[in-house]
Amino acid sequence: LSALRCSLQFLGNIAAGNGDSQNSIWKCAFPDLFLTCLMYSDEKIVAYCCMVLFTCLNSEKVRELLDPGNLTVALRVLKVYKEQLESEWSFLIVTDHLLKCPELVKALYAKLSNQERVTLLELMMAKVSESHPVTSEEMNAFMRHADFLAGCFQEKCEAVLKLTSAADAESEEALVTIRLLDVLCEMTSNNGQLEHLQALPGLLETAIDTLRLTHLAGKQAVNIFTATHAMTGQEEISHPAVGFKSHLIRLIGNLCYKNKENQDKV
Template sequence: MAAKEGALPEAAARLKRFMAAEPSARLESVRALTGLFREAQPREMAEESLFRDLLEILIKASNEIEQACKDSSELLDLDTCLVLTAECFRCLRNACVQCAKNQHVMRNLGLIATSIHLIKLLDRMPIKGEPLLTAFRCSLQFLGNIAAGNGDSQNSIWKCAFPDLFLTCLTYSDEKIVAYCCMVLFTCLNSEKVKELLDPRNLSVALHVIKVYKKQLESEWSFLIVTDYLLQCPELVKALYAKLSNQERVTFLELIMAKVSEKNSVTSEEMNVFMRHADFLAGCFQEKCEAVLKLTSAADAEDEEALVTIRLLDILCEMTSNNGQLEYLQTLPDLLQTAIDTLRLTHLAGKQAVNIFTTTHAMTWQEEISHPAVGFKAHLIRLIGNLCYKNKENQDKVYELDGIPLILDNCSIDDNNPFLNQWAVYAIRNLTEQNERNQQLIAQMEEKGLADNSALESMGLQIEKQDEKLILRSARKKPS
């Protein structure tokens, strides 16, 4: 233990002796410190003078890089400088781990501002070799560690780096630099800083985070930035949505879906945010719902605007599966009518020619996996069913809009589209719950042989009269 305790002062003294020596000598000294700082005790023992020496090395490196950028003939001699720079950042990065004391000392010495200045110089260098990329990556790791759990450091980084440095790093060609930048950005963000992203000059930062996620789907930090911060600001969601391409909107909607699908309990404030999202997304769906009709043509199977419509419907189905959001969405005046109108249009399109919206359209295995419109009508029926759940006003509205015959006429009787039947069962149950008028309508349709004569049976439903009341029940016997 005594030997370990003496190792840090010895390594620090050695670095001080070699401050004026060749970079290679200083490099070995810094490497020794990097190794020591992997353990907690040396981190706690580190003195300010050691960090002053590391700061001096970084300032000297900045001067050399700046001079080399002015005189390109000197760029070829920078590799040793860059390797030493990277090692200094590794050393500082390790020294910050779970050590508020060192974070405080480094920040007060100006290491954050110096590091950000150095990163900007690295970005300006015309030659992007591995030594430069390594130094760049280590510098961002250092910023992430000095900011971890330290509000003062987070604010200092934000003041020096936002928005320019974040934009530089988010658009960099190296995936690790982009990932580390997202780590720093996530660590520095809070609810107040998110509001700054609304400024048109700063909105690009949020836009590029979504672009990063679209390009690197396994990027955990970009995912967390969106789900934990950007989605907490409804105004920002609207501003981002307006600026995104249709492809990027699909990605953004998938991130919203991930957040909406979380089963965690939410506060009243969070529920209010969700309801504002629901209002906005319902409006987007109502505005663009007819775009999905483009998918009747095989040539338009990947139409981007239609794909956005499909994702919007998916989210609305998920939102109306949550009681808190459902009650709000049930009150929106036009959403239910839009769902019924869209179902009618897609059903008509499916009758006019054999396509993905044809009721008894037998999908190939490949279509079942890849066609974006598979299940669209089923989800429309699911949305209608959700909006009618224990809501007599909406149940009556479906009756008035001839929605019940439409739902029954959409049902497959050959099991090619099982989800259509599944959600039709659900919708009919919700439409007839404590609603005799709707029950009577279905009974009359059954008696008249409407809805392909077998629609109810194909769904496993049957209407029967009990004590002068119409009851909807399963027509299938339970297995013995």
């Protein structure tokens, strides 16, 4: 184990700032060696492997991950992040590289479990929430993410109604819908993406319909969407559906901001 750890550290060191070394390592290690190391039970080996992978990646190499045989590497990085939340390198691989390729995000999303989708959406949220200026390339990627996520939200929004049933109180599909809404709210709070999202067909209507349905569900029985629902303190803090309606209202408000056409629809 020590030899493998040291070897990976050495590879990370020689790859840093050296394009030729990065290309040589990539040629020899991708995808099999990376995948093998990412599957190790030893956290340090996984972390060092992520460091090497991060150092070697660029936009061209990220596109290689789109190959069905190579997609497993990206999937594994996400699993590493989910299992080892302290893993800074896996976080950086996703936020600094993978999220710059909308096609890859789309391909990944299709392969992920609902829990993993929540993790990916949380990473997207972290990226969208960053305060530093974005490049035009990043903005284009965000807009394509917005198209995709809005489509997912429109398709799956009614899943959140499962939370009205005690049996489905932990519905993972509903949690994905909640996270989709969170990311869309954040995106519509950004002027660069707002106009694009305001023009997306059906998004505003879906948000209004979902608000109407959740409001109705809350009136028909006492559940998480009931306005006077007396929650315990712990439930109030921990239940992910708390605030869902207010986030819908926030999304609707953002979509109507300085947009008369959308205002008239509401």
